[in-house]
Amino acid sequence: MESPQPQQQQGPKKRGRKPKPKDEKEQQQQSAGKTKEGKKSQQPSVDEKYTQWKSLVPVLYDWLANHNLVWPSLSCRWGPQLEQANYKNRQRLYLSEQANGSVPNTLVIANCEVVKPRVAAAEHISQFNEEARSPFVKKYKTLIHPGEVNRIRELPQNSKIIATHTDSPDVLIWDVEAQPNRHAVLGATHSRPDLILTGHQDNAEFALAMCPSEPYVISGGKDKLVVLWSIQDHISGGSIIKQNKPGEGNDKAADGPSVGPRGIFCGHEDTVEDVAFSPSSAQEFCSVGDDSCLILWDARVGTSPSVKVEKAHDADLHCVDWNRHDDNLILTGSADNTVRLFDRRNLTSNGVGSPIYKFEGHKAAVLCVQWSPDKSSVFGSSAEDGLLNIWDTDKVGKKVDRPSKSPITPGGLFFQHAGHRDKIVDFHWNASDPWTIVSVSDDCDTTGGGGTLQIWRMSDLIYRPEEEVLAELEKFKSHVISCAGKP
Numbered sequence: 001m002e003s004p005q006p007q008q009q010q011g012p013k014k015r016g017r018k019p020k021p022k023d024e025k026e027q028q029q030q031s032a033g034k035t036k037e038g039k040k041s042q043q044p045s046v047d048e049k050y051t052q053w054k055s056l057v058p059v060l061y062d063w064l065a066n067h068n069l070v071w072p073s074l075s076c077r078w079g080p081q082l083e084q085a086n087y088k089n090r091q092r093l094y095l096s097e098q099a100n101g102s103v104p105n106t107l108v109i110a111n112c113e114v115v116k117p118r119v120a121a122a123e124h125i126s127q128f129n130e131e132a133r134s135p136f137v138k139k140y141k142t143l144i145h146p147g148e149v150n151r152i153r154e155l156p157q158n159s160k161i162i163a164t165h166t167d168s169p170d171v172l173i174w175d176v177e178a179q180p181n182r183h184a185v186l187g188a189t190h191s192r193p194d195l196i197l198t199g200h201q202d203n204a205e206f207a208l209a210m211c212p213s214e215p216y217v218i219s220g221g222k223d224k225l226v227v228l229w230s231i232q233d234h235i236s237g238g239s240i241i242k243q244n245k246p247g248e249g250n251d252k253a254a255d256g257p258s259v260g261p262r263g264i265f266c267g268h269e270d271t272v273e274d275v276a277f278s279p280s281s282a283q284e285f286c287s288v289g290d291d292s293c294l295i296l297w298d299a300r301v302g303t304s305p306s307v308k309v310e311k312a313h314d315a316d317l318h319c320v321d322w323n324r325h326d327d328n329l330i331l332t333g334s335a336d337n338t339v340r341l342f343d344r345r346n347l348t349s350n351g352v353g354s355p356i357y358k359f360e361g362h363k364a365a366v367l368c369v370q371w372s373p374d375k376s377s378v379f380g381s382s383a384e385d386g387l388l389n390i391w392d393t394d395k396v397g398k399k400v401d402r403p404s405k406s407p408i409t410p411g412g413l414f415f416q417h418a419g420h421r422d423k424i425v426d427f428h429w430n431a432s433d434p435w436t437i438v439s440v441s442d443d444c445d446t447t448g449g450g451g452t453l454q455i456w457r458m459s460d461l462i463y464r465p466e467e468e469v470l471a472e473l474e475k476f477k478s479h480v481i482s483c484a485g486k487p
Contacts, residue, residue: 046386046421046422047421049418050418050419050421053418053419054126054419055126057125057126057419058122058123058125058126059122059459060415060458060459060462061125061456061457061458061459062117062118062120062457062458062459062460063115063117063119063120063125063436063455063456063457064125064126064128064419064454064455064456064457065115065128065134065136065137065454065455065456066128066129066130066132066134066419066452066453066454067133067134067136067137067452067453067454067455068130068131068132068133068450068452068453069095069097069440069450069451069452069453070097070450071097071098071099071100071450071451072097072098072442072450072451073095073096073097073098073149073425073426073440073450073451073453074096074098074148074149074150074151074425074426074440074442075094075095075096075149075150075151075152075425075426075440076093076094076095076152076426076427076428076438076439076440076453077093077094077095077152077153077154077162077428077438078091078092078093078094078154078159078428078430078431078432078438079091079092079093079094079109079154079159079160079162079176080092080159080160080432081432081433082111086116087115087116087119088113088114088115088116088119089113089114089116089432089433090111090112090113090114091111091112091114091430091432091433092109092110092111092112092140092159092160092176093109093110093111093112093137093438094107094108094109094110094152094154094162094176095108095110095152095440095453096108096145096148096149096150096152096164097149097184097450098148098149098450099148099184102186103184103185103186104144104145104184104185104186104188104190105144105145105147105148105149106142106143106144106145106149106182106184107142107143107145107149107152107164107174107176107191108139108141108142108143109139109140109141109142109143109176110137110138110139110140111137111138111140112136112137112138112438112455113135113136113137114136114430114433114436114455115136117457117460118460130452134453134455136455137453137455141176141179141181142181142182142183142184143174143176143179143182143191144182144184144188144189144190144191145164145166145172145190145191146166146168146172146190146191146193147166147167147168148166148167149164149165149166150164150165150166150167150205150206151164151165151205151206151207151208151426152164153208153209153210153217154210155210155215156210156211156212156213157214157215158235158238160175160176160177160238160239161173161174161175161176161235161239161240162174162176163197163208163210163217164208165204165205165206165207165208165219166205167203167205168203168204169198169199169200169201169202169203169204169221169223170196170197170198170200170204171196171197171204171208171217171219171229172193172195172196172197173193173194173195173196173197173217173231173234173240173256174191174193174194175194175239175240177239178194178239178240178242179191179194192256193256194234194240194242194256195231195234195240195256195257195258195259196256196257196258196259197217197219197227197229197231197258197259197261198258198259198260198261199225199227199229199260199261199264200219200221200223200225200227201221201223201225202221202222202223203221203222204219204220204221204222204223204227205221205222206220206273206274207219207220207221207226207272207273207274207275207287208220208275209275209276209277209285210277211277211282212277212279212324213281213282214230214232214282215230215231215232215235216228216229216230216231216232216262216277216282217229217230217231218275218277218285218287219275220268220271220272220273220274220275220287220289221271221272222271224266224268224269224270224271224272224289225264225265225266225268225272226264226265226267226268226272226275226285226287226295226297227261227263227264227265228261228262228263228264228265228285228299229259229260229261229262230262231259234257234259240256262299263299263303264303265287265297265299265303265304265305266303266304267293267295267297267304267305267308268287268289268291268293268295269289269291269293270289270290270291270316271289271290272287272288272289273288273289273290273316273317273318273319274287274288274317274318274319274320275287275288275320276320276321276322276330277322278322278327279322279323279324279325279327280327281327283298283299283300284296284297284298284299284306285297285299286320286322286330287320288312288317288318288319288320288332289316289317290316290317292310292311292312292313292314292315292316292317292334293308293309293310293311293312293317294308294309294312294317294320294330294332294342294347294353295307295308295309296308296309296344296347307344307347307348309342309347309348309352309353310348310351310352310353311352311353312332312334312340312342312353312355313332313334313335313336313338313340313353314334314336315334315335315336315365316334316335317332317333317334317335318333318334318335318365318366318367318368319331319332319333319366319367319368319369320332320333320369321369321370321371321379322371323371323376324371324373325371325376326376327344328343328344328345329341329342329343329344329371329393330342330343330344331369331370331371331379331381332369333366333367333368333369333381333383334365334366335365335366336365337360337362337363337364337365337366337383338358338359338360338362338366339358339359339362339366339369339379339381339391340353340355340357340358340359341355341356341357341358341359341393342354342355342356343356357393357396357411357412359381359389359391359410359411359412359413360410361381361387361389361391361410361413361416362381362383362385362387362389363383363385363387364383364384364385364423365383365384366381366382366383367382367383367384367423367424367425367426368380368381368382368424368425368426368427369381370427370428370429371429372429372435373429373431373434374429374434374435375392375463377392377393377394378390378391378392378393378463379391379393380427380429380437382424382425382426382427382439383423383424384423385423386418386420386421386422386423386424386441386443387416387417387418387420387424388416388417388420388424388427388437388439389413389415389416389417390413390414390415390416390417390458391412391413391414392412392414392463393412395411395412395414396411396412397411414462414463415458415462415463417437417439417454417456417458419452419454419456420439420441420443420452420454421441421443421452422441422442422443423441423442424439424440424441425440425441425442426439426440427439427440433457435457435458435460435463436455436456436457437455437456437457438453438454438455439453439454439456440452440453440454441454
């Protein structure tokens with residue numbers, strides 16, 4: 001069968017994930033330059049904020065790697081850990097390259113050297129060149145993707161198997177280790193996906209998730225549908241069952257089989273923007289969309305919403321995540337610049353969304369939310385304001401002593417990653433390396449390249465319990481005194 005071809009996109013996207021055309025960016029910069037001088041002096045520029053952030057890197061971070069990309073990337077994900085050593089671990093990293101037509105769009109499998117905690121020297125991590133590629137990130141394999149890669153998700157039971165979304169109705173499944181390495185040159189035929197999941201009636205671009213307990217996939221699209229598949233019958237021994245003979249790895253005979261849906265779920269009234277599985281049931285999942293709704297589904301009882309939360313936010317919803325440690329807690333992020341925390345036991349009040357708490361720390365649309373795998377109360381959110389905020393729900397409502405003139409910190413916010421100079425389109429916590437995050441932004445104009453990939457770990461003095469940190473500092477203090485007292 002023919003591999004999927006990206007469909008022509010109907011009109012502009014509502015959200016800001018896609019990089020803007022250069023001429024549009026220039027117009028925005030010119031109009032920004034016409035702002036009144038008085039207003040300019042009050043608002044520090046992006047470069048000023050970035051310079052200030054970079055000066056604080058040795059204090060705020062245990063490790064940071066900055067990698068300038070050739071092309072913009074709309075998604076980044078950690079793959080399996082490959083090797084452990086004394087000072088660093090080697091791990092797969094998945095990202096995309098969204099080219100401009102001069103070369104094909106690609107799915108990149110990289111090897112990343114993740115430096116272990118308390119190994120990197122403070123002065124070393126701040127001395128990076130924004131226009132250089134990091135020595136810690138090395139391209140291992142390239143797949144020529146049929147259309148740009150909007151979203152990447154790995155299968156939790158075997159993270160060598162990944163799913164991708166492009167501007168088409170199909171979900172593509174790849175066995176990345178079995179796929180041949182390709183050279184991305186103009187005119188090259190695209191790599192052949194191992195499986196093609198069909199069922200959408202219109203483009204499905206962003207909403208994509210893999211089940212933590214079973215080899216199930218869910219997707220949402222512009223057709224307002226949520227579609228569920230099982231790929232159980234196509235996996236054997238941790239790899240996708242091959243349908244072709246040896247030597248047919250890249251011709252048309254090698255196309256993976258088409259897999260029809262296990263269920264099609266109707267309930268949204270506009271584009272479905274994100275989906276997430278319940279951590280405790282392969283049959284339960286949730287979705288959010290441009291209709292401002294959060295919907296919970298249960299495949300055991302039918303294809304209609306189990307619970308529909310109207311007006312979960314005051315604008316389009318872009319992202320959702322379900323807490324893997326407490327399956328009552330669900331996060332949503334929206335174009336209204338907020339992140340909201342819902343308890344599934346009490347989702348609505350008078351017919352509209354009733355969140356436990358609204359997290360208000362972003363100045364632009366929130367594009368991605370994700371719970372930390374390391375602590376049940378911690379999550380991250382990234383937005384079009386170029387910030388990746390780290391929050392702790394346990395800190396909400398707690399009084400924090402600070403100087404009287406210091407700015408008021410939003411409730412629950414305890415760390416802000418400000419190393420990106422434009423919208424952060426995706427990020428991913430590293431489940432194999434605690435408190436380590438990979439994030440990617442579209443900041444082509446400011447970096448002289450396609451965008452920026454950063455891998456970072458905040459200092460443990462920031463998130464460890466206060467009494468533990470004070471006890472450690474006290475030990476250090478006594479050590480300094482004893483050394484100073486020696487003749």
